[in-house]
Amino acid sequence: MAFPKVPCSWLSLDAMDISGELHLDLDHDVYKQRLAANGSPVKEVEKHNVDATKTKMPAGNGTAGVAAGVAGDAANDTQVAVSGCGSCYGAEDQQGDCCNTCDEVRAAYRRKGWALANVDHVEQCAHDMYTESIKEQAGEGCHMWGMLEVNKVAGNFHFAPGRSYQQGSMHVHDIAPFGEAVMDFRHTVHRLSFGKPFPGMKNPLDTAKAEHTAATTSGMFQYFLKVVPTAYTDLSNVTVNTNQFSVTENFREAQGGAGKTLPGVFFFYDLSPIKVRIIEHASSFLSFLTSVCAIVGGVFTVSGIVDACVYTGARLIKKKMELGKFS
Incomplete structure (x- = not known):
């Protein structure tokens, strides 16, 4: 999947399902490549700005091999720690609390429900790689690909701006660091599949460019997928267990206010109770x-x-x- 107007460092990939399983900022078997404003790949300047980590997800009832993905910068975890007890800048839960890294300051603000839009005055964020990468990659795009495993239950995975976290029962993305920047989430899906392909298989979203006729491109692109388990048996009696899917698209324009729409690309999937069997045979x-x-x-x-x-x-x-x- 390619995002021509959203930098790699601005995005996070999250997956969740109705069983309660939640994965934030996925970087498991997922890769990214920074793109210049003209669409050409950005030459590697620092390794963490181009390459994503590759780690194995916990084993589960996986059904989806998704040829689209995004990973957070591995080096974003690099923090500048202050000596002694660092200030939380008014977001302490109780007197004497310390915030010695930029992430701890952000976490304290999130617990209070406050937005930390400007970190220039925060000593712990003086050399924060996440903040620096946001400024450095402004105006770029991102190309993402990879695979992730999901359980055989209804759920969703989505690409959205900002680091994500769970606050109570709410899934929240911290978009405060981007200020008033317009999030243009027009994108191109080069390939999306659930499982291995079989001869003649065509997925409806392959090489499909998502465009919308709305006056603004800032909003939530939604794809509702109905996944149908499929068993394909060829002439040599070899069976491939995979999945096909149908898709319905929707676009929700970004709105202001407290309940404003989170911009991003969301894939909601549900499994069909019906299984399709395709058996290839030759006439005598x-x-x-x-x-x-x-x-x-x-x-x-x-x-x-x-x-x-x-x-x-x-x-x-x-x-x-x-x-x-x-x-």
């Missing part, structure tokens, strides 16, 4: 010969009928002409 030579004979016989029969009609019509016309009754 005897069946082929029988079909050929049937076709040839049919051609001769139709030709005979047409010939008889023409012959009978010609005789009637000739007889009338002899009697002088044809005019």
Whole structure:
């Protein structure tokens, strides 16, 4: 998947399902490449700005191999720690609390429900790699690909701006560091699949460019996927267990206010209770010969009928002409 207007460092990939399993800022078997404003890959300046980490997810009932992804910068975890007890800048839960890193300051603000939009005055964030990468990559795009495992239950995975966290029962993305920047989430899905492909398989979102006719491109792109388990058996009796899916698209324009729409690209999937079986088979030579004979016989029969009609019509016309009754 390619985002031509959203930098890699601005995005996070999260996955969750109705069983309660939640994964934030996924970087498991997911990769990214920074893109310049003209769409060309940005040359590698620092390794953490281009390459994503590759780690294995915990084993589970995985069904989805998703050829789209995004990872947070591995080096974003680099923090500047202050000596002694650092200030939380008014967000202490109780007197004496310390915030010695930039992430601890952000966490304290999140617990209070406050936005930390400007970190220039925060000593712990003086050399925060996350803040620096946000400024450095402004105006760039991002190309993401990879795979992730999901449980065989309904759920969703989404690409959205800012680091994500769970606050009570709410899933929240911290977009305060981006200020008033417009999030243009127009994108191109190069390939999306759930499982291995089989001969002749075509997924509806492959090489599909998501565009919308709304006046603004800032908003939530939603894809509602109905995943159908499929078993394909070829001529050599080898079976491939995979999935097909259908898709319905929707776009929610970003709105202001407390309940404003989070911009991003969201894929909501649900599994169908019906399984499709596709079995490939070849006809025998005897069946082929029988079909050929049937076709040839049919051609001769139709030709005979047409010939008889023409012959009978010609005789009637000739007889009338002899009697002088044809005019």
